[in-house]
Amino acid sequence: MVGSPGRDALKRCLALAREQHHVDACIANGENAAGGFGLTAQTAEEMFGAGVDFITSGNHIFDKRDFKTYLESSDRVIRPANYPPATAGRGYGFLRAGGVEIGILNLMGRTFMPPVDDPFRCADALVSELRARTPVIVVDMHAEATSEKVAMARFLDGRVACVYGTHTHVQTADEQILRGGTAYLSDVGMTGPSDGVIGMEQGAVLDRFLTGFSDRFNVEKRGLKQFCAAVVTIDASSGKAQGIKRLFQRDIP
Numbered sequence: 556m557v558g559s560p561g562r563d564a565l566k567r568c569l570a571l572a573r574e575q576h577h578v579d580a581c582i583a584n585g586e587n588a589a590g591g592f593g594l595t596a597q598t599a600e601e602m603f604g605a606g607v608d609f610i611t612s613g614n615h616i617f618d619k620r621d622f623k624t625y626l627e628s629s630d631r632v633i634r635p636a637n638y639p640p641a642t643a644g645r646g647y648g649f650l651r652a653g654g655v656e657i658g659i660l661n662l663m664g665r666t667f668m669p670p671v672d673d674p675f676r677c678a679d680a681l682v683s684e685l686r687a688r689t690p691v692i693v694v695d696m697h698a699e700a701t702s703e704k705v706a707m708a709r710f711l712d713g714r715v716a717c718v719y720g721t722h723t724h725v726q727t728a729d730e731q732i733l734r735g736g737t738a739y740l741s742d743v744g745m746t747g748p749s750d751g752v753i754g755m756e757q758g759a760v761l762d763r764f765l766t767g768f769s770d771r772f773n774v775e776k777r778g779l780k781q782f783c784a785a786v787v788t789i790d791a792s793s794g795k796a797q798g799i800k801r802l803f804q805r806d807i808p
Contacts, residue, residue, distance in 0.1 A: 556588045557724070557747030557754035558774030562601055564746050564807050568782040569606040572802060576786045580652035582659060584695060584721040584743070585632070586612040591754060591774040593618030596625040599632055609633075609650045611661040613697035613722055614669050616644075635663035635697060637677040647681055649688070655791045657693060658685035660715075662707065664698025664722075674698075675710055682714050690794030693787075694718045701727075701741050708739040716789045716796050719743050724753035726783045726803055736795030744783030744803060751775030780807040 556565065565583075573581060585607075589598040593615050602610060610632040617623070617634075626632055626644035636646020647660045660681055662674040678694070685692050692715040696707045699722055708718040713735025719742075720727070726744025733739055745754055752760040755772040763769035781804065788798040 556583055556585050556602065557745055558587065558589075558591045558776070560774065560776055560780050561745070561747035561754070562588060562598065562605070564780040564782045565602065565607070566605045567780075567807055568746075568804055572782070572784060572786075573606055576800070576802075578786065579655070580608050580650055580657055581606055582609045582611060582650075582693060582695070583607045583746075584612060584697070585610040586615040586697075587747075587754065589619055591772065594622055594632070595619050596622065599625065599629070603631070608652065609648065609659055611659065611695040611697075611721070613661075613663055633659065633661045635661050635671065635674075636681055637662055637672040637674045639672065646677075647685060653791075655691055656689040657691045658689050660685060660692060660694045662694060662696050662698075664696065664700060664703040664707075666698065666700035666703050668699055674703075674707065678707065678711060682711060686714065686794075691716050691789055691791060692794065696720050697722045699723065704741050705739075708733060708737060712737045716794050717787045717799070719785060719787075726801065728801070730785065730799045730801050732796050732799060736793070738787045738789075738796035738799040740785050740799060740801065743785050744781075744801075746782050746784070747780060748775040748778060749781045749805065750778035779805070781805050782807060 704720040724745035727741040
């Protein structure tokens with residue numbers, strides 16, 4: 556979710572997507588929802604108002620410093636669990652939908668990312684804890700390297716319902732159900748502006764590539780928008796995935 560264009564596309568598309576695909580619970584990554592960097596209480600509430608049930612995040616979650624208070628108090632917004640233990644907020648949470656309790660775990664990779672604790676060791680411990688409460692577990696793996704995302708999915712195959720990737724803002728076409736019954740997609744993609752460079756105005760991005768210097772990146776607010784998502788069907792009793800489908804709606808005015 557990138558900036559106000561992303562929130563606008565969410566409002567335009569989410570309700571219909573939920574109706575068409577019979578969605579019981581909607582989880583969205585909101586770390587870029589406020590001006591492209593971070594999240595605020597206002598933008599989080601705006602996302603909930605648009606139909607999102609639960610918000611995960613990543614390395615930009617603390618870009619808005621005053622968000623820590625909301626993060627500490629909310630039971631519907633989490634940050635990556637493998638931040639150091641004293642970090643504000645929580646790394647996992649629970650959501651009840653359609654009479655089923657869903658465990659939601661947020662992790663962050665370490666390859667080409669800010670330094671954090673080992674996501675594999677963290678996942679191993681927390682998935683066991685979550686499974687004591689529910690077999691239906693969804694994991695947001697926020698990482699740059701596709702290999703790290705695939706490795707996490709293989710590592711957790713059969714123990715969680717779904718591992719989906721975020722961070723690169725580009726939807727991948729590798730949706731699948733692994734042998735153990737875990738649904739996987741390397742990156743769900745970006746809901747936000749279609750123009751620019753992964754949601755940002757192209758001028759500053761090109762300057763950085765061409766000269767090594769640039770002004771602050773700003774969200775591209777001109778042009779068309781896009782809506783990216785994935786729908787996963789899960790057997791509530793076993794916690795195994797039965798299907799996964801990508802959604803990509805383009806040319807949203």
